[in-house]
Amino acid sequence: MVANVLKRARENEKGFTLIELLAVIVILGVIAAIAIPLISSIISKSKTDSDIATARQIYDASRIYVTSELNGDFKTAGAIPIVGDATTPGLISKGYLSTDIILPSTKTAITDGTVTFNTSGNLTEVLISTDKTKTTDDKKYDTDDLK
Numbered sequence: 001m002v003a004n005v006l007k008r009a010r011e012n013e014k015g016f017t018l019i020e021l022l023a024v025i026v027i028l029g030v031i032a033a034i035a036i037p038l039i040s041s042i043i044s045k046s047k048t049d050s051d052i053a054t055a056r057q058i059y060d061a062s063r064i065y066v067t068s069e070l071n072g073d074f075k076t077a078g079a080i081p082i083v084g085d086a087t088t089p090g091l092i093s094k095g096y097l098s099t100d101i102i103l104p105s106t107k108t109a110i111t112d113g114t115v116t117f118n119t120s121g122n123l124t125e126v127l128i129s130t131d132k133t134k135t136t137d138d139k140k141y142d143t144d145d146l147k
Contacts, residue, residue, distance in 0.1 A: 050104035055126045055141040058082060061096040062115035062126075069094070074121030082113040082128070091115075103130050103139070113138075 066077045082097065084090025091097045101110050112129040126146065128139045 047105035051128075051139060052141065052145055054101070054104060055128060055139070056146050058091065058097065058113070058128065059115055059123060059126050059146055061091050065091055065094060065096050066117075074117050075119055077117045077121070079114040079116045082110060082115065103128060106130060
């Protein structure tokens with residue numbers, strides 16, 4: 001009779017033991033320890049890539065600007081402002097870039113910057129600033145970065 005009671009008790013066991021639950025928690029911890037650094041590096045790389053794509057977009061807009069407004073004379077183009085001001089219109093005010101262009105990595109509006117060509121007509125740099133004082137968040141991209 002005691003054997004029957006013990007047999008029924010074993011048959012009605014439901015749920016997990018403490019050891020099984022701890023094993024699952026350890027496995028989840030190992031997976032998280034591996035996945036979190038990988039995911040954060042992917043996110044960081046995508047931010048960098050999106051900033052480079054924005055710089056490439058600005059560079060392409062400046063090329064269209066020089067072709068349209070300066071008759072394709074890149075040698076005298078010099079530094080073309082992205083935003084511009086009352087005396088020197090920029091790519092945004094001329095309509096070559098959207099007025100709400102942002103830097104994707106920081107999700108802040110581009111407030112200043114230039115696209116600079118040397119006297120040979122080649123790109124020197126694209127300087128993007130999200131701060132009017134040009135003290136922080138300046139991003140510089142040269143020809144190698146934009147390939």
